[in-house]
Amino acid sequence: MDHPPNPQRPDLRALFLAFAAVGLSGFGGVLPFARRMLVEQRRWLSAEEFNAQLGLCQFLPGPNVVNLSIVVGKRFHGWRGAVVAPLGMLLAPMLIVLLLGMAYDRWGQLPLAQEMLRGIAAAGCALLFAMAWRMGTALRDKALFLPFTVLTVAAIAWLRWPLPAVMLGGLAAAGAVAWWRLGRP
Amino acid sequence: MIVVQLFLEFTLLSFVAFGGATALLPEMHRVVVDQQHWLDATTFTHLYAIAQAAPGPNVLVVTLIGWEIAGLAGALATTLAMCLPMSVLIYLLIDRWDSFAGRRWQQALSLGVAPLAVGLIFSGATLIAQAAGLGWCGGLLVVAIMVLNLRTRWHPLWFIAAGALLGLSGWL
Numbered sequence: 001m002d003h004p005p006n007p008q009r010p011d012l013r014a015l016f017l018a019f020a021a022v023g024l025s026g027f028g029g030v031l032p033f034a035r036r037m038l039v040e041q042r043r044w045l046s047a048e049e050f051n052a053q054l055g056l057c058q059f060l061p062g063p064n065v066v067n068l069s070i071v072v073g074k075r076f077h078g079w080r081g082a083v084v085a086p087l088g089m090l091l092a093p094m095l096i097v098l099l100l101g102m103a104y105d106r107w108g109q110l111p112l113a114q115e116m117l118r119g120i121a122a123a124g125c126a127l128l129f130a131m132a133w134r135m136g137t138a139l140r141d142k143a144l145f146l147p148f149t150v151l152t153v154a155a156i157a158w159l160r161w162p163l164p165a166v167m168l169g170g171l172a173a174a175g176a177v178a179w180w181r182l183g184r185p
Numbered sequence: 186m187i188v189v190q191l192f193l194e195f196t197l198l199s200f201v202a203f204g205g206a207t208a209l210l211p212e213m214h215r216v217v218v219d220q221q222h223w224l225d226a227t228t229f230t231h232l233y234a235i236a237q238a239a240p241g242p243n244v245l246v247v248t249l250i251g252w253e254i255a256g257l258a259g260a261l262a263t264t265l266a267m268c269l270p271m272s273v274l275i276y277l278l279i280d281r282w283d284s285f286a287g288r289r290w291q292q293a294l295s296l297g298v299a300p301l302a303v304g305l306i307f308s309g310a311t312l313i314a315q316a317a318g319l320g321w322c323g324g325l326l327v328v329a330i331m332v333l334n335l336r337t338r339w340h341p342l343w344f345i346a347a348g349a350l351l352g353l354s355g356w357l
Contacts, residue, residue: 062271093241119352126330152304174297
């Protein structure tokens, strides 16, 4: 499907509101919603531009969608856009989550609330397992790279090593294997 | 000052958040629960559950953790700390990124970080499962939702709602 570029540059208000809508529509990850808004609905980015920009956002640590909103904001309105777009995406959901936090402080100790939260946590961790499964099956060269997944789980979940050390060592080792792999036809 | 300490801890965390806030769950748990004893494991799990049930980017679990530890100032401190360093970096880097794209070292790092991110998310899931204190009924629910989520295109919110209802009915 082809989406012709939108000739109209969004103003700051439009940026804010568009990202607010994205932030509020996503449950368990808003990236798909961000893509739909940017590429298909508003057509502020082409599909290729979106993929290229997302590359850096996923390459760097940190919340990917926040990074993405900064890239899009900067593109249209420099530093002002880069402030307004992430604020638009975060403010309303932050308010909601804080209200829920207050409710938790008030009623969280009730047995009924505890039971409900345990059910939600079960569903939440099931969604995480599914996400890991999906990402794992999408890995290229599984025989080469899945062992690094297993080592990461062993170091983090079982041995409880600190993440910075694991990431540094893991990235050096997995990056070296990837470097070697890329050098072969 | 606990707020300053929160800000510093979460700034550090933001530098290793490859794969986003979700992949950071195990490390946040290690720092917040095991190391600093700011929260107990059950509360941590509850906060994750609340963040899952609310709309918005995954990073908001960080907001909730900050809120629970130090109120509004804590919530702002953790959220800002998690978002700001990489935001500044990406603002400065984005215009040069295109000239890096396709370089071998850049491809190697992207390729290498992927299996680690999978491991981090899997670890986060096992951690939440452990801390939630699920019996075998709960374990069954986890497996069922995982399979359904992989096999169907149902909206994740339905699974969250089903979990909440089953929890309320005292099944888990």
